[in-house]
Amino acid sequence: MKAYLSDRMGAALLMAPLLLFLGAAYAWPFFGVVNWSFTLPEPGLGQYGTLLSDPLVQSVFVRTLRIAAIVTIVSVAAAYAITVVWVRGTPTQRVIAEFCILVPFWISVLTRAFGWVALLSNRGLFNTWLQAIGFISEPLTLVRNEFGVIVGMTHFLIPFAVFPLASSMRSLDDRVLLAARGLGSSRMRTFWSVFVPMTRSGIIGSALIVFVFSLGFFVTPAILGGGRSVMVAELIYLRIFQSPDWGLGAAISVVLVLFVGALMALLFRYVRPKQLI
């Protein structure tokens, strides 16, 4: 018992610097933001009233939720396919899948966003090629709109969706899949009615983590949306730095943090933190 206590003390001491840093860099300033949301420009719940009535703020929230939902569905579906190959493929397939999952981690989010601009813009690679083979006559608008934002965000988030899925697929008992086949189930049917349901916790964890990430995305939508597809994080930035409306920016931040916090609480009911890395 004594050793256990001192172990706990030791752990607390080791964690103290991180906790102090988080307190100083996040918690304390966030209390400041909460304070602004109730006091600027005058004390009261005025900013939260605006938040509920302002059609611009509401349209940004709706767009953010819509984009986050689409990105979540596309990312999880794509990640599922990659993870099946990564966890259950032949050794060569595994290496290729692993390469595809890890390489995006080594390239900065800015570089990747500009990379997509180069690929998707009116005079970008896709449009040039499609015009060259005569598939289209006018360039398609692939960037500086919601489509571009979704492409860029999906690309960024797929690797994050992979890890919870991989963890649930690795812990799956192979004999259950054999049993299904032995009972007469085709490979397709075994996949849909046994494999997929058995990785349910991985799918939920993966979807929640992608969704939470999507809600707060800033750089990718700012670059690929080109100001025409503003998401919540960019709206906060605009309210604080461009139209000095700190109270409203703060109120939006508080709502976003509370919403994300609720989703995280939900996430940890389905997934243990170590499954996410």
Next chain:
Amino acid sequence: MQQPGRAAEIKAIGIGKSFGSFRALDDLTLDIGRGEFLTLLGPSGSGKTTFLMILAGFVQPTDGRLYSDGVDITERPAEQRAAGMVFQGYALFPHMSVEANIAFPLKVRKKSSTEIKRRVSEMVERVGLKGHEKKLPSQLSGGQQQRVALARALVFEPGVLLLDEPFSALDKGLRGQMQAEMKRLHQETGTTFVFVTHDQSEALALSSRVAIFNHGKLLQVGAPDEVYDRPANRFVAEFLGEINMLPLKGVRNADNGATGLCEDRTITLRGNASAVGSNAILAIRPEYMSIAPEATAGENGIAATAVASTYLGAATRLDLTTRQGAKVTVSVPNEVAASALSKGNSVWLTWPAEKGFLLPDGGQ
């Protein structure tokens, strides 16, 4: 519930399986009769499970052919073989209720929902799971999960039921109960059962025939009393239970058996024993030996000294040494053991002529 004709008859001819340079199974030829209860018995790594996986279609043999009712099924994928299988650890679908687990093979076969309902409830009743239909596997005890696995594997009336060490996770009492239950299910369904185990007493208790494996080879197939009383070689003799072995010299065939010399005493063997060389090993199960105060003319017997006894409750196990130093174990009534130890420890070991058998000298 099942027409007897649906039980499958399986023929394996020259089946072999290599994993890289490791030979898991070698030249196995075996007929499994319609409606038979065959046990594949052997230590781990003996090839018994590999053979079961080949029967199920999960493993492709490297050599040989496999026939079911005369049809070559060597290359037929598992899902088309219609063999019911019960796995070690049951392999139930954790996300499905008991009912849904049992209904799965019927759903896959696109049976009508009324038929599925009827057959599932029939099966639930048969294995004694009434009242548990809506539960998930994780809410059941080990024995109940075992019943679900059996029900799921039998509900589509497979021609053969394959069982891979199904009782290894159960405690002893439950094991006996499930064994009896499985015997009953075998009689009721009339289907062919192929059962893998490394527990010899389980094999002897359950099966109509036992196939003994070691190092990827099939050593002997026969009825339980046949393999127990007349093992083909030393490995089989030792694997099936305790056995006493004594060197025998000057072995020759005699009418209806053989004779030879053991420690200067003439020993007769009656029944299936026949000499292969002049030297052999005389093998006798401990429970067939008894202890006498002195030699009786015309009866098998050698002198021995009792060295230790172990009280087992119903009987006493007595360890003895012969004059030439061979170690022998016998199981005797408790009072016999007490008097054997008190009388200067010197006794006479006897056994009926038909209970001894010959094993080749020195070899396997």
